[in-house]
Amino acid sequence: MVKFNDQQLAEFNRLVARYPEGKQKSALLPVLHLAQDSFGGWLSEETMNYVAELLQILPVEVYEVATFYSMYNTKPVGKYMFEVCQTGPCMLMGSDSIIRYIQDKLGIKPGETTSDGLFTLKTVECLGACGYAPMMQLGKHYREHLTKEKVDAIVEECRKNAAVNN
Amino acid sequence: MGRKLLLEKAHVPGIRTYEVYRREGGYRSVEKALKTMTPEAIVDEVKKSGLRGRGGAGFPAGMKWSFIAKPEGVPRHLVCNADESEPGTFKDRYLMEFLPHLLLEGLIVSSFALGSNDTYIYIRGEYAWIVDILEEAIAEAHQNGWLGKNILDSGFDCNIHVQRGAGAYICGEETALIESLEGKRGNPRLKPPFPAIKGLWERPTVVNNVETLASIGPIINIGGDEYAKIGVGRSTGTKLISACGNINKPGVYEIDMTISVEEFIYSDEYCGGIANGKRLKACIPGGSSVPILPANLLLKTAKGETRYMNYESLSDGGFATGSMMGSGGFIVLDEDQCVVKNTLTLARFYRHESCGQCSPCREGTGWMEKILQNIEYGKGKISDIDLLWEIQSKIEGNTICPLGDAAAWPVAAAIRHFRDEFEWHVLHPEEAQQRNFGLAHYADPIHVPVTA
Numbered sequence: 001m002v003k004f005n006d007q008q009l010a011e012f013n014r015l016v017a018r019y020p021e022g023k024q025k026s027a028l029l030p031v032l033h034l035a036q037d038s039f040g041g042w043l044s045e046e047t048m049n050y051v052a053e054l055l056q057i058l059p060v061e062v063y064e065v066a067t068f069y070s071m072y073n074t075k076p077v078g079k080y081m082f083e084v085c086q087t088g089p090c091m092l093m094g095s096d097s098i099i100r101y102i103q104d105k106l107g108i109k110p111g112e113t114t115s116d117g118l119f120t121l122k123t124v125e126c127l128g129a130c131g132y133a134p135m136m137q138l139g140k141h142y143r144e145h146l147t148k149e150k151v152d153a154i155v156e157e158c159r160k161n162a163a164v165n166n
Numbered sequence: 167m168g169r170k171l172l173l174e175k176a177h178v179p180g181i182r183t184y185e186v187y188r189r190e191g192g193y194r195s196v197e198k199a200l201k202t203m204t205p206e207a208i209v210d211e212v213k214k215s216g217l218r219g220r221g222g223a224g225f226p227a228g229m230k231w232s233f234i235a236k237p238e239g240v241p242r243h244l245v246c247n248a249d250e251s252e253p254g255t256f257k258d259r260y261l262m263e264f265l266p267h268l269l270l271e272g273l274i275v276s277s278f279a280l281g282s283n284d285t286y287i288y289i290r291g292e293y294a295w296i297v298d299i300l301e302e303a304i305a306e307a308h309q310n311g312w313l314g315k316n317i318l319d320s321g322f323d324c325n326i327h328v329q330r331g332a333g334a335y336i337c338g339e340e341t342a343l344i345e346s347l348e349g350k351r352g353n354p355r356l357k358p359p360f361p362a363i364k365g366l367w368e369r370p371t372v373v374n375n376v377e378t379l380a381s382i383g384p385i386i387n388i389g390g391d392e393y394a395k396i397g398v399g400r401s402t403g404t405k406l407i408s409a410c411g412n413i414n415k416p417g418v419y420e421i422d423m424t425i426s427v428e429e430f431i432y433s434d435e436y437c438g439g440i441a442n443g444k445r446l447k448a449c450i451p452g453g454s455s456v457p458i459l460p461a462n463l464l465l466k467t468a469k470g471e472t473r474y475m476n477y478e479s480l481s482d483g484g485f486a487t488g489s490m491m492g493s494g495g496f497i498v499l500d501e502d503q504c505v506v507k508n509t510l511t512l513a514r515f516y517r518h519e520s521c522g523q524c525s526p527c528r529e530g531t532g533w534m535e536k537i538l539q540n541i542e543y544g545k546g547k548i549s550d551i552d553l554l555w556e557i558q559s560k561i562e563g564n565t566i567c568p569l570g571d572a573a574a575w576p577v578a579a580a581i582r583h584f585r586d587e588f589e590w591h592v593l594h595p596e597e598a599q600q601r602n603f604g605l606a607h608y609a610d611p612i613h614v615p616v617t618a
Contacts, residue, residue, distance in 0.1 A: 028349030069332035
């Protein structure tokens with residue numbers, strides 16, 4: 001069963017306290033981020049129902065939001081998600097070849113996850129790093145000025161981290 | 167070197183921290199505003215400054231503020247639009263990442279002017295690490311008495327909250343942003359009522375861009391009249407330009423709107439010229455939504471006059487031969503770039519970001535992407551070019567919010583100025599897979615008719 005631990009609940013309460021009384025639904029987006037981070041990187045139906053219950057709103061109010069915004073994953077994803085920008089300014093700087101390189105290196109297409117569950121490749125639209133292109137988002141941070149060598153190093157770094165954490 | 171009001175201190179070591187920011191003269195405008203000015207006087211200074219909204223629309227900020235309704239007993243809110251998502255634009259990110267206290271300073275003064283006790287920064291969800299930077303700065307401001315109850319004994323209470331979005335370009339549109347801040351899908355609202363009357367939780371609300379609000383501190387410090395002396399005409403003050411694409415020095419630059427486009431691209435102080443010694447082919451000067459211009463029309467207007475980096479000059483000639491200042495996202499294409507491919511990525515972007523509420527935009531953006539894909543990958547017909555034109559013209563002006571226009575304009579401008587390149591793709595599908603159309607005639611001097 002999904003349930004926030006004490007620390008996560010404290011964060012939940014901090015988020016809700018930002019809004020006037022009765023307007024707790026306003027906390028939905030930040031709470032969904034918290035839930036996604038807390039429960040395996042994606043939002044299952046169970047997780048969404050739990051969020052609805054906590055915020056005292058209907059489950060459908062959560063589903064419609066979770067499916068609207070691109071950062072919420074409604075299906076399981078790999079431990080490390082490479083979100084590579086492909087919009088105009090990144091394209092001008094060679095994002096196509098970076099995406100192709102990652103595809104070949106990991107043997108997955110955009111939207112797919114490696115069989116070991118480590119990596120997901122996702123193509124995304126402009127993330128506001130146009131001057132530092134090509135780029136990808138990895139977790140909370142941006143990786144910019146990407147080259148094939150940098151991609152190699154990032155993959156290596158993720159594999160090492162995964163090995164340490166296991 | 168032009169005058170710097172926003173980025174002057176950007177390179178002072180430690181400027182992100184309160185201590186250094188304050189030592190460098192930070193928060194003076196809050197002292198001046200809260201101790202010596204009335205809210206009305208602040209609105210007047212902002213009106214005098216001529217400051218125009220820096221998010222893209224360029225609407226006078228002081229005028230926007232003066233529209234806010236003040237019904238008795240109803241709280242009002244200021245919301246800072248940090249949902250920066252227009253391709254080519256990354257200036258607000260720079261401001262928040264390196265000068266978070268400059269934004270807070272502007273937010274406190276603006277909140278006082280508008281009577282907002284709870285002010286929200288709505289930031290795009292992907293800027294996750296900047297949320298931490300802002301929250302740390304807010305905590306520092308609280309500790310030092312610039313936020314909280316009875317700030318500087320003025321009787322004014324103010325809290326600033328950071329709200330993370332979750333990946334939706336449409337939430338940069340102010341009514342979609344408000345919906346999102348209420349925990350809903352980012353579907354823009356019908357206007358009227360405008361947010362100034364009924365915004366967040368049906369309360370009077372002002373939504374302003376990060377750069378607009380960061381400019382308020384400097385305006386209060388030097389005075390509206392002094393601010394208005396910088397720049398030219400109705401392009402007052404300084405503007406941040408985020409430059410990207412095929413240039414030697416991509417980055418965020420503060421300009422005073424009197425320099426020419428040519429100087430901006432080629433001078434070492436700014437973009438440092440086209441990368442790898444190549445030639446300039448085209449440029450989208452104000453973020454992906456504004457019309458793309460070929461090199462010849464970018465550097466000079468159709469009348470043969472020098473084009474400058476300001477609102478009026480960039481739009482000289484209207485959409486027929488001009489473009490727009492927009493958000494200041496300056497995207498440069500060199501001679502090896504393909505305008506069809508670039509337009510395709512932008513069409514895909516708008517299809518992805520359409521909220522789906524209005525059919526012309528929901529359906530039209532998808533059709534445009536498919537047709538452009540066919541042309542780019544050698545399956546296009548000549549009639550497709552006219553069909554594209556037809557579709558974009560039927561999206562423009564027929565949607566609740568400006569996303570429809572924003573999706574239509576780049577396609578229209580690409581066909582208007584680069585039709586030869588589209589036709590070449592259709593007529594030489596195999597060759598177009600091997601090479602690009604190149605610079606062609608797009609940098610040739612334009613014939614200027616001489617009128618007697």
